[in-house]
Amino acid sequence: MAAAIMQGVRATKDLSSANYKRSCFATPRSLPERKRSSFVIHCDGNLTSGLNNSSSRSVRLSANAVSTKQENVAASTASKPGHELLLFEALREGLEEEMDRDPRVCVMGEDVGHYGGSYKVTKGLAAKYGDLRVLDTPIAENSFTGMAIGAAMTGLRPIIEGMNMGFLLLAFNQISNNCGMLHYTSGGQFKIPVVIRGPGGVGRQLGAEHSQRLESYFQSIPGIQMVACSTPYNAKGLMKAAIRSENPVILFEHVLLYNLKERIPDEEYVLNLEEAEMVRPGEHVTILTYSRMRYHVMQAAKTLVNRGYDPEVIDIRSLKPFDLYTIGNSVKKTHRVLIVEECMRTGGIGASLTASINENFHDYLDAPIVCLSSQDVPTPYAGTLEEWTVVQPAQIVAAVEQLCQ
Amino acid sequence: MAQLTHRSANLLKPISAAVFATRGLTTASTTPITVETSLPFTGHKIDPPSRSVETTPQELLSFYRDMALMRRMEIAADSLYKAKLIRGFCHLYDGQEAVAVGMEAAITKKDCIITAYRDHCIYLGRGGTLLETFSELMGRKDGCSKGKGGSMHFYKKDSGFYGGHGIVGAQIPLGCGLAFAQKYNKEEHVTFAMYGDGAANQGQLFEALNMAALWDLPAILVCENNHYGMGTAEWRAAKSPAYYKRGDYVPGLKVDGMDAFAVKQACKFAKEHALKNGPIILEMDTYRYHGHSMSDPGSTYRTRDEITGVRQERDPIERIRKLILAHDLATEKELKDTEKEVRKEVDEAIAKAKESPLADPSELFTNVYVKGFGVESFGADRKEVRAVLP
Numbered sequence: 001m002a003a004a005i006m007q008g009v010r011a012t013k014d015l016s017s018a019n020y021k022r023s024c025f026a027t028p029r030s031l032p033e034r035k036r037s038s039f040v041i042h043c044d045g046n047l048t049s050g051l052n053n054s055s056s057r058s059v060r061l062s063a064n065a066v067s068t069k070q071e072n073v074a075a076s077t078a079s080k081p082g083h084e085l086l087l088f089e090a091l092r093e094g095l096e097e098e099m100d101r102d103p104r105v106c107v108m109g110e111d112v113g114h115y116g117g118s119y120k121v122t123k124g125l126a127a128k129y130g131d132l133r134v135l136d137t138p139i140a141e142n143s144f145t146g147m148a149i150g151a152a153m154t155g156l157r158p159i160i161e162g163m164n165m166g167f168l169l170l171a172f173n174q175i176s177n178n179c180g181m182l183h184y185t186s187g188g189q190f191k192i193p194v195v196i197r198g199p200g201g202v203g204r205q206l207g208a209e210h211s212q213r214l215e216s217y218f219q220s221i222p223g224i225q226m227v228a229c230s231t232p233y234n235a236k237g238l239m240k241a242a243i244r245s246e247n248p249v250i251l252f253e254h255v256l257l258y259n260l261k262e263r264i265p266d267e268e269y270v271l272n273l274e275e276a277e278m279v280r281p282g283e284h285v286t287i288l289t290y291s292r293m294r295y296h297v298m299q300a301a302k303t304l305v306n307r308g309y310d311p312e313v314i315d316i317r318s319l320k321p322f323d324l325y326t327i328g329n330s331v332k333k334t335h336r337v338l339i340v341e342e343c344m345r346t347g348g349i350g351a352s353l354t355a356s357i358n359e360n361f362h363d364y365l366d367a368p369i370v371c372l373s374s375q376d377v378p379t380p381y382a383g384t385l386e387e388w389t390v391v392q393p394a395q396i397v398a399a400v401e402q403l404c405q
Numbered sequence: 406m407a408q409l410t411h412r413s414a415n416l417l418k419p420i421s422a423a424v425f426a427t428r429g430l431t432t433a434s435t436t437p438i439t440v441e442t443s444l445p446f447t448g449h450k451i452d453p454p455s456r457s458v459e460t461t462p463q464e465l466l467s468f469y470r471d472m473a474l475m476r477r478m479e480i481a482a483d484s485l486y487k488a489k490l491i492r493g494f495c496h497l498y499d500g501q502e503a504v505a506v507g508m509e510a511a512i513t514k515k516d517c518i519i520t521a522y523r524d525h526c527i528y529l530g531r532g533g534t535l536l537e538t539f540s541e542l543m544g545r546k547d548g549c550s551k552g553k554g555g556s557m558h559f560y561k562k563d564s565g566f567y568g569g570h571g572i573v574g575a576q577i578p579l580g581c582g583l584a585f586a587q588k589y590n591k592e593e594h595v596t597f598a599m600y601g602d603g604a605a606n607q608g609q610l611f612e613a614l615n616m617a618a619l620w621d622l623p624a625i626l627v628c629e630n631n632h633y634g635m636g637t638a639e640w641r642a643a644k645s646p647a648y649y650k651r652g653d654y655v656p657g658l659k660v661d662g663m664d665a666f667a668v669k670q671a672c673k674f675a676k677e678h679a680l681k682n683g684p685i686i687l688e689m690d691t692y693r694y695h696g697h698s699m700s701d702p703g704s705t706y707r708t709r710d711e712i713t714g715v716r717q718e719r720d721p722i723e724r725i726r727k728l729i730l731a732h733d734l735a736t737e738k739e740l741k742d743t744e745k746e747v748r749k750e751v752d753e754a755i756a757k758a759k760e761s762p763l764a765d766p767s768e769l770f771t772n773v774y775v776k777g778f779g780v781e782s783f784g785a786d787r788k789e790v791r792a793v794l795p
């Protein structure tokens with residue numbers, strides 16, 4: 001433990017210097033080499049994992065990240081330097097590439113066509129592919145979700161957009177019974193290769209009904225897969241993977257992450273739907289998170305590193321099923337787990353993950369799992385109250401300090 | 406226009422009208438005036454009411470003032486939103502004021518109104534104050550929902566205003582439920598369940614309508630057709646944009662929603678009908694000048710010419726102003742003074758609302774359950790903040 005703290009201190013010093021990336025301590029910049037060597041094995045030899053250079057540390061967090069990141073990407077990919085874009089543009093790029101590739105892929109949702117999508121994810125697509133392939137539906141979530149599932153039963157590959165995930169509550173029956181269960185109840189005859197996507201999560205004072213975290217409601221539905229994107233890189237990769245998947249996939253985007261900017265590779269890449277992303281390798285504690293909370297965790301990680309801790313941050317990405325391989329390896333290394341999520345305390349993803357880890361890795365834990373979640377209250381409109389409902393970086397720091405005592 | 410005939414009929418009035426004018430607007434009389442609605446009503450499976458509406462100078466002037474107040478409030482909300490004092494979603498009602506004002510004139514506070522998220526003006530019409538409105542919009546304690554609801558969640562139980570709902574269409578079954586309770590309790594009151602042309606395509610509307618018709622509930626479904634469901638025009642979302650006919654077996658009435666008197670007449674008529682015969686649909690043909698919400702410019706799916714055109718031809722406040730001037734109930738200057746007064750009132754309310762304190766952190770846990778449940782709520786890390794839900 002003492003050795004780890006010493007190393008942590010050294011990492012602190014290196015943070016400010018230009019040879020940051022050469023420090024053997026876990027910086028995202030040194031990630032690609034490390035990642036390739038440690039991850040190519042478990043990702044069934046899939047080449048894509050090697051390309052997952054996880055330049056995922058948000059540009060917002062540290063100023064010197066931008067310059068070193070670009071150099072490193074160039075060095076590691078040894079090809080074109082890639083192009084910079086915002087998260088919603090990355091989603092659109094992935095969508096467009098898949099629509100070009102497969103004529104059965106179509107989009108349905110409210111205001112997706114002529115309006116271009118309320119978060120601009122489908123902007124320009126209706127002009128390119130026509131009104132039937134990018135379908136503006138009336139405000140009838142239950143029915144158009146059902147319609148998309150019916151179309152999928154015959155072989156089409158629709159992408160259903162919920163303007164806000166909360167609206168899909170109206171389509172819960174379709175998602176649960178038809179989307180999730182039809183493959184089973186028909187004895188395998190019907191496949192439902194739909195993608196259900198949309199923004200969810202707590203935004204900036206959007207009110208209770210528009211700040212819901214549907215992943216906790218959907219997680220019990222058998223037959224569906226759930227993924228959450230958090231960076232432009234994984235947004236595009238997961239979108240493509242979800243569209244190509246033969247199973248129904250729910251892709252959770254976050255209202256506040258659409259304008260994140262990142263440089264992504266020019267060449268085509270598809271990510272693995274069931275894989276978690278190693279954001280920051282470490283030794284002291286495993287922090288599991290996803291979507292927007294990833295950024296709160298990384299912000300807390302800065303403080304933690306300054307205080308001598310070495311957190312390992314994993315963006316679980318796959319909410320159903322959990323990537324217990326990556327998570328397990330991490331738990332076996334650090335023996336302490338902190339889960340940071342945006343779901344409510346009761347019945348959230350964190351609750352399931354806690355149970356899962358306890359069940360499978362109990363012997364490896366030195367301390368009980370700590371789960372930080374949102375309060376079990378409807379999200380209030382008032383800004384200060386809303387801040388109190390979600391986990392803030394200070395709470396994450398406090399939790400790690402307590403866990404590592 | 407119909408007003409010309411009344412001008413000639415009121416030739417006897419000029420002197421007394423001038424006297425009123427000099428005495429000021431506060432002493433406007435209650436002598437009846439008859440105005441004609443701009444368009445005749447169109448009925449579906451029902452005989453439409455007459456175009457002639459009884460009103461009084463007092464009512465005319467109060468319509469003007471109320472609508473001017475609503476208009477000013479919405480414009481002020483626009484500025485506050487741009488100044489980031491109001492955040493999240495903010496759906497403005499300017500252009501549609503005649504529906505709120507006309508409806509209130511026809512009913513009592515014991516009748517219920519329920520609507521969707523474009524609720525600021527309906528709240529005001531139901532007796533809400535400007536201070537409560539602006540405080541709620543800015544997330545302060547003095548707001549109608551203590552700052553916890555926001556723009557889409559205004560409620561006023563004591564005057565029968567049931568909200569304020571964010572999910573499109575979800576308020577319609579609620580509205581039928583209010584009507585059910587009214588019938589259950591044998592009250593001689595009705596419920597106005599309001600929704601938009603976008604929500605008219607929701608399945609739950611037809612489910613609720615079927616039940617209301619089956620059991621003769623005193624429910625009046627009011628479709629505020631402003632011709633755009635978020636960013637999609639009505640002809641692109643509905644096979645049949647004749648929303649008053651969509652009830653099929655339920656009678657319907659198409660009303661010019663920019664004419665406060667047409668709205669008043671229709672609501673009065675609907676109330677009488679609903680108390681005797683069960684549900685009826687009112688389609689208010691109206692228009693919103695702003696986009697769907699403050700994050701929508703409102704110009705990507707419609708032309709600016711269309712918006713200015715409606716503003717010139719059909720603006721509800723302009724119509725009342727012309728009526729007032731035609732009947733010599735007030736001078737131009739007096740109307741301008743009213744507008745100035747209204748503006749001042751709004752500015753004062755905003756200033757007061759800005760002083761209102763932000764909600765206390767302990768409010769996070771209040772009103773989750775009704776008092777006495779004793780449920781514990783833990784803070785994010787199970788140790789930091791801990792409260793027993795009151």
